[in-house]
Amino acid sequence: MLKGQKTSIRPIEEDDIDTMYPWYNDQEVNLWSSGAWPLNTLQSKDQLALKFLDGSPDIYRYVILDENELLIGTLGFKEVNIPAQSVALFVVIGNKTYWGKGYGTDALITFSRFLFTQWNFHRISLDTWDGNIRAIRAYEKVGFKIEGRQREARFVLGNYHDAILMGLLREEFFSLHGKL
Numbered sequence: 811m812l813k814g815q816k817t818s819i820r821p822i823e824e825d826d827i828d829t830m831y832p833w834y835n836d837q838e839v840n841l842w843s844s845g846a847w848p849l850n851t852l853q854s855k856d857q858l859a860l861k862f863l864d865g866s867p868d869i870y871r872y873v874i875l876d877e878n879e880l881l882i883g884t885l886g887f888k889e890v891n892i893p894a895q896s897v898a899l900f901v902v903i904g905n906k907t908y909w910g911k912g913y914g915t916d917a918l919i920t921f922s923r924f925l926f927t928q929w930n931f932h933r934i935s936l937d938t939w940d941g942n943i944r945a946i947r948a949y950e951k952v953g954f955k956i957e958g959r960q961r962e963a964r965f966v967l968g969n970y971h972d973a974i975l976m977g978l979l980r981e982e983f984f985s986l987h988g989k990l
């Protein structure tokens with residue numbers, strides 16, 4: 811278990827699916843996380859379990875717990891590029907009552923440290939869309955920088971939005987948050 815200030819992180823387990831199920835059928839959660847609502851409609855628990863537990867071996871999934879070890883979100887990494895030591899990160903705090911209270915930033919700092927120290931990655935990438943100010947702000951607090959913008963690459967609630975590409979290098983992270 812990885813320990814942050816407010817959150818802990820552990821690999822996803824089968825019993826987590828029941829808690830996660832409502833998040834992935836929630837319009838608001840999907841809107842912010844994919845920036846492409848309506849994207850998926852009512853997934854069954856079986857579909858969700860298949861995606862999260864038996865999915866691609868190239869996607870590494872974990873869950874985020876609060877101070878009382880209540881499951882509040884998921885995160886993980888994919889697109890591992892061995893020669894470049896780079897990886898793409900994704901995160902969703904599915905329990906909406908936890909938004910804007912620092913849990914996402916804390917989980918991202920904890921997880922980024924794990925990726926830089928234990929996995930020896932050199933670079934972490936992620937992307938979001940220009941309307942997701944809360945996510946961009948949280949990523950910036952972790953140390954991510956905006957590196958690019960794909961014009962009108964997302965379609966959200968009837969309007970085109972730019973995709974925002976962000977990146978974080980290991981030394982930048984260590985200078986902001988320390989190595990341990």
Ligand SMILES: CC(C)(COP(=O)(O)OP(=O)(O)OC[C@H]1O[C@@H](n2cnc3c(N)ncnc32)[C@H](O)[C@@H]1OP(=O)(O)O)[C@@H](O)C(=O)NCCC(=O)NCCS
Pocket residue numbers: 839842843844883901902903904908909910911912913914915916937938939942943944945947948
């Ligand atoms: C994105 C997410 C992980 C961030 O985690 P969080 O715990 O909510 O974020 P934090 O509280 O750590 O930080 C959010 C920051 O954005 C700021 N913020 C929130 N809404 C804002 C707004 N409309 N304008 C400006 N700043 C805003 C907060 O004040 C805070 O910054 P501060 O600490 O400097 O005050 C979480 O909100 C989430 O999972 N949302 C739904 C799914 C999603 O968007 N996933 C990301 C897909 S790319």
